[in-house]
Amino acid sequence: MNYYQQVFNATHEAILIQDAETERFIDVNRSALEMFELTREEVLDMKVEDSSLGQAPFSQQQATEWFRRALDRGPQIFEWQARKKSGRLFWIEVSLRRSELNGQTCVLALVRDIDQRKQAEQELKQSRQALARAQNLARIGAYSRDYQTGQVHLSPQLCEIIGGEPFSHSLDFFLSRIHPEDKDQVREHIRAAHENERDYDLEYRLVRTDGSICYIHDRAVLERDAEGRPLRVFGTVQDVTDRKTAEMALHESETLYRTLFDTAGVAILLFNNSMVVNCNQQTLNILRCAREDLVGKSVFHQAPEYQPDGRSSVEKGTQLIQAALTGKPQFFEWRHLRKDGEMVDVEVTLNRIDLWEGRYIQAIAHDVTERKQFQGQMRQLRNLLKNIIDSMPSILVGVDSTGRVTHWNLAAQRFTGRTLEEVLDQPFSDYFHDLGPAMERVSAAVADQQLLKLEKEPLNKDGLWRYLDIMAYPLMSDGMCGAVIRMDDVTEQVRIEEVMIQTEKMHTIGALAAGMAHEINNPLGAVLQGAQNIERRLTGRMPANQQVAQECALDWASLQSYLHARHIPDILEGIRESGSRAAHIVSGIVQFGQRGSGHRMQCHPVELIESALELAAKDYDLKKQYDFRSIEIRRELPENLPSVYCIPSEIEQVLINILRNAAQAMMSPPAVDQPMIILRAFRQSRFIRIEIEDNGPGMTEEVRRRVFEPFFTTKEVGIGTGLGLSVASMIVTANHKGALSVESWPGRGSKFMMDLPMEGAV
Amino acid sequence: MNPAGTCWSVLLVDDEELICENLRLYFEDEHHTVHVAGDVSGALAVLAEYNVDLAIVDLGLSLDNGEELVRRIAVEYPNTGILIHTGTVRYQFPPELYDLGLTEEHILYKPIQNYAELSRRIYNIMNKKPV
Numbered sequence: 001m002n003y004y005q006q007v008f009n010a011t012h013e014a015i016l017i018q019d020a021e022t023e024r025f026i027d028v029n030r031s032a033l034e035m036f037e038l039t040r041e042e043v044l045d046m047k048v049e050d051s052s053l054g055q056a057p058f059s060q061q062q063a064t065e066w067f068r069r070a071l072d073r074g075p076q077i078f079e080w081q082a083r084k085k086s087g088r089l090f091w092i093e094v095s096l097r098r099s100e101l102n103g104q105t106c107v108l109a110l111v112r113d114i115d116q117r118k119q120a121e122q123e124l125k126q127s128r129q130a131l132a133r134a135q136n137l138a139r140i141g142a143y144s145r146d147y148q149t150g151q152v153h154l155s156p157q158l159c160e161i162i163g164g165e166p167f168s169h170s171l172d173f174f175l176s177r178i179h180p181e182d183k184d185q186v187r188e189h190i191r192a193a194h195e196n197e198r199d200y201d202l203e204y205r206l207v208r209t210d211g212s213i214c215y216i217h218d219r220a221v222l223e224r225d226a227e228g229r230p231l232r233v234f235g236t237v238q239d240v241t242d243r244k245t246a247e248m249a250l251h252e253s254e255t256l257y258r259t260l261f262d263t264a265g266v267a268i269l270l271f272n273n274s275m276v277v278n279c280n281q282q283t284l285n286i287l288r289c290a291r292e293d294l295v296g297k298s299v300f301h302q303a304p305e306y307q308p309d310g311r312s313s314v315e316k317g318t319q320l321i322q323a324a325l326t327g328k329p330q331f332f333e334w335r336h337l338r339k340d341g342e343m344v345d346v347e348v349t350l351n352r353i354d355l356w357e358g359r360y361i362q363a364i365a366h367d368v369t370e371r372k373q374f375q376g377q378m379r380q381l382r383n384l385l386k387n388i389i390d391s392m393p394s395i396l397v398g399v400d401s402t403g404r405v406t407h408w409n410l411a412a413q414r415f416t417g418r419t420l421e422e423v424l425d426q427p428f429s430d431y432f433h434d435l436g437p438a439m440e441r442v443s444a445a446v447a448d449q450q451l452l453k454l455e456k457e458p459l460n461k462d463g464l465w466r467y468l469d470i471m472a473y474p475l476m477s478d479g480m481c482g483a484v485i486r487m488d489d490v491t492e493q494v495r496i497e498e499v500m501i502q503t504e505k506m507h508t509i510g511a512l513a514a515g516m517a518h519e520i521n522n523p524l525g526a527v528l529q530g531a532q533n534i535e536r537r538l539t540g541r542m543p544a545n546q547q548v549a550q551e552c553a554l555d556w557a558s559l560q561s562y563l564h565a566r567h568i569p570d571i572l573e574g575i576r577e578s579g580s581r582a583a584h585i586v587s588g589i590v591q592f593g594q595r596g597s598g599h600r601m602q603c604h605p606v607e608l609i610e611s612a613l614e615l616a617a618k619d620y621d622l623k624k625q626y627d628f629r630s631i632e633i634r635r636e637l638p639e640n641l642p643s644v645y646c647i648p649s650e651i652e653q654v655l656i657n658i659l660r661n662a663a664q665a666m667m668s669p670p671a672v673d674q675p676m677i678i679l680r681a682f683r684q685s686r687f688i689r690i691e692i693e694d695n696g697p698g699m700t701e702e703v704r705r706r707v708f709e710p711f712f713t714t715k716e717v718g719i720g721t722g723l724g725l726s727v728a729s730m731i732v733t734a735n736h737k738g739a740l741s742v743e744s745w746p747g748r749g750s751k752f753m754m755d756l757p758m759e760g761a762v
Numbered sequence: 763m764n765p766a767g768t769c770w771s772v773l774l775v776d777d778e779e780l781i782c783e784n785l786r787l788y789f790e791d792e793h794h795t796v797h798v799a800g801d802v803s804g805a806l807a808v809l810a811e812y813n814v815d816l817a818i819v820d821l822g823l824s825l826d827n828g829e830e831l832v833r834r835i836a837v838e839y840p841n842t843g844i845l846i847h848t849g850t851v852r853y854q855f856p857p858e859l860y861d862l863g864l865t866e867e868h869i870l871y872k873p874i875q876n877y878a879e880l881s882r883r884i885y886n887i888m889n890k891k892p893v
Contacts, residue, residue, distance in 0.1 A: 514850065514851065517849065517850065517851045518822055518848075518849035518850050519849070520849075521849035521850075521851075521871075521872040521873055522778045522781060522849050522872060523780075524872070524873040525778070525781050525784075525849070525872040525873035525874060526778065526780035526781055526784060526873075527873070528873040528874060528875055529781065529784035529785065529788065529873070529874055529877075530780070530784050532784075532788075532874075532876070532877050533784050533787045533788060533791075536788070536791060536877070537787075537791070540791075542791055544791060576875070579873060579875065580875045583873050583875060586851065587851050
């Protein structure tokens with residue numbers, strides 16, 4: 001071993017020698033063998049590739065390129081990723097150099113293990129990248145300034161915050177971007193920090209290059225020398241725009257809700273487990289108490305023992321709170337006791353609120369005391385109005401513009417038999433359709449908003465004729481169009497008018513008949529007396545007759561024969577009879593017109609009946625429509641009845657009335673086939689019972705019950721007055737202390753029964 | 763001849779001539795003396811001049827008051843029988859006539875349908891008078 005050989009092997013650096021021609025290793029030192037963990041033989045037999053990463057840029061191809069370059073252009077130094085025999089990769093620095101050894105051209109490779117340095121470099125790079133990434137993510141920029149050298153460093157992130165390429169801005173530029181309004185404050189803050197030897201930490205605004213404004217958080221650390229003079233400043237700048245905006249938004253929202261809470265016109269109360277946690281000013285106003293009377297106390301603290309609905313306050317309140325806690329908002333009325341003892345009614349909504357600090361119940365309440373009072377007054381007023389319109393005898397119906405019922409008073413209910421609930425919102429004409437054409441006019445007036453007044457409109461209600469005065473007043477209130485329809489049942493008034501007309505007529509007829517009777521009776525007297533005088537002088541046995549006949553040379557016997565042969569006495573008798581009949585009729589008419597003026601006397605019932613029958617048969621009104629003689633009259637009248645003490649004309653009037661009704665009933669369509677009236681009279685205890693039974697249509701129970709009511713009639717105006725049977729009843733009961741009643745079988749007939757006391761009974 | 767066989771002086775007061783005439787014929791046939799007057803003054807003249815036994819007075823004298831005549835006869839000639847002859851159907855006495863003793867019996871309604879009835883009435887009146 002020569003000297004160089006020893007140096008070669010002792011060198012710390014690995015040395016490998018390659019043949020320039022073959023590129024094969026021709027010698028290596030010990031350090032190389034240790035470095036690659038190979039034997040000398042193994043090295044001499046291998047290619048570079050075998051101890052390299054084996055992939056670009058550390059493959060055989062790249063190795064050969066470096067080798068050529070070292071041969072052609074001179075020494076080459078480069079880093080290479082190598083592989084030990086164990087397979088571990090490591091970094092080496094290779095220095096290739098052309099060399100002549102023993103006349104043979106070769107390449108000398110000096111190799112240093114740089115793996116540790118390389119790794120440290122790698123880690124530093126990664127950590128720098130991580131920092132940059134973190135700064136990017138946190139939008140944190142950094143700066144530093146050396147007060148001695150004046151060297152300034154702005155991080156790329158800081159440039160990015162300002163807006164622009166990394167490394168594009170200077171410190172002056174950065175300072176110029178501070179928002180004008182914040183500039184003085186920032187300057188002052190930094191000056192104070194320097195003076196007081198403090199680090200600083202402040203937030204201010206920057207105007208970015210695109211004109212937008214961002215908020216930054218600037219934190220800086222000052223490095224000082226032994227005398228406390230600042231050497232360097234290191235600062236980080238964080239873009240806190242998002243946080244700042246959120247903070248401001250939160251602040252605004254907080255302010256907004258706080259204002260809402262405090263100035264709300266409703267009471268807002270927050271409680272937790274029935275304990276009041278917070279409340280607003282309005283709560284205190286409504287409950288007239290101080291905050292400390294409420295907050296920290298139970299919500300039931302000031303509740304009365306019972307609520308207006310009779311439930312216990314605690315029980316009701318607890319139940320409502322429980323219900324609200326399930327998440328279902330609760331709405332109810334609540335009575336609260338004020339500190340001064342006054343009651344206040346509130347309307348409350350309970351809502352569950354889940355905050356991070358726990359679960360609360362929020363109560364929103366407003367004072368409804370006034371509204372309640374107002375409602376009460378309204379109710380009273382409405383009741384008063386309802387009572388007023390209900391106490392009106394007129395039918396009052398309120399309708400909207402389409403004629404649907406909105407109001408309905410008691411009279412309307414009585415008249416139609418329908419309640420407001422049944423008719424509300426229904427067309428009112430449905431309940432008065434019997435009015436026929438008048439209804440159409442009313443409906444038209446309502447639709448046209450016209451005032452309408454109708455008088456005495458007939459309406460057939462359940463077979464009875466009623467008369468209505470109808471008024472439709474258009475009504476306009478609160479933009480609602482409609483009408484009030486007023487109807488008055490003027491049936492009785494119409495009947496009274498009819499009766500008055502009838503009475504007047506009767507008086508006139510009575511007076512007329514009396515005058516007429518006098519006028520007729522005189523000529524009738526002359527006729528009858530004349531006829532009797534003729535009879536006496538022609539056929540009488542007066543001596544003067546024969547004497548005068550003799551003086552006239554007339555044979556009395558021949559004259560008599562002649563007169564009889566010519567039926568002269570019969571003719572005279574005919575005159576007398578006719579005259580008598582005329583006299584009877586006249587007397588009948590006058591008596592009819594003067595009814596009631598008779599004297600009380602003993603009368604035989606059968607005579608009364610016969611007399612009534614005779615008068616009924618003469619009834620002119622009746623004759624117009626019906627021939628009384630076509631009715632079969634069946635008499636069941638015993639002969640030996642006691643007499644009754646009565647005013648015969650009045651009892652006759654009663655009987656005529658009943659007979660007339662029977663005849664009218666039987667003749668009204670559909671006419672009865674074989675009309676018949678049965679007349680009975682018999683003794684019943686101390687009364688004489690007279691019965692008049694017909695086989696007419698009879699009457700319903702409703703009509704039968706009311707038949708003796710004054711002005712009750714089933715006949716049309718002009719036909720009946722509704723007084724006939726009521727007067728009859730009055731005559732029998734009041735004037736004669738008797739009784740008048742009726743039985744009826746609809747479709748089969750009616751039977752009137754009159755009981756009159758026997759003689760001396762009154 | 764009247765049933766009593768007596769002859770009376772009869773005054774007929776009626777403005778209906780035919781009534782008077784027929785009654786006159788009847789009374790003459792019955793052999794009574796008949797005076798006829800159409801009004802109150804005529805009647806009073808007859809009453810003043812003759813001794814009238816029976817006065818048959820129509821109430822409805824066209825110009826005069828028959829009731830007044832009846833009253834005066836009843837008061838001034840108490841021996842004269844009175845029969846009121848009227849065309850009205852039902853006659854109600856005024857109280858003063860009622861007080862003078864006149865009753866339903868003294869009323870004869872027109873028309874006289876049977877002289878027998880007239881005769882019966884006169885008989886009753888003449889046998890009861892003075893009123």
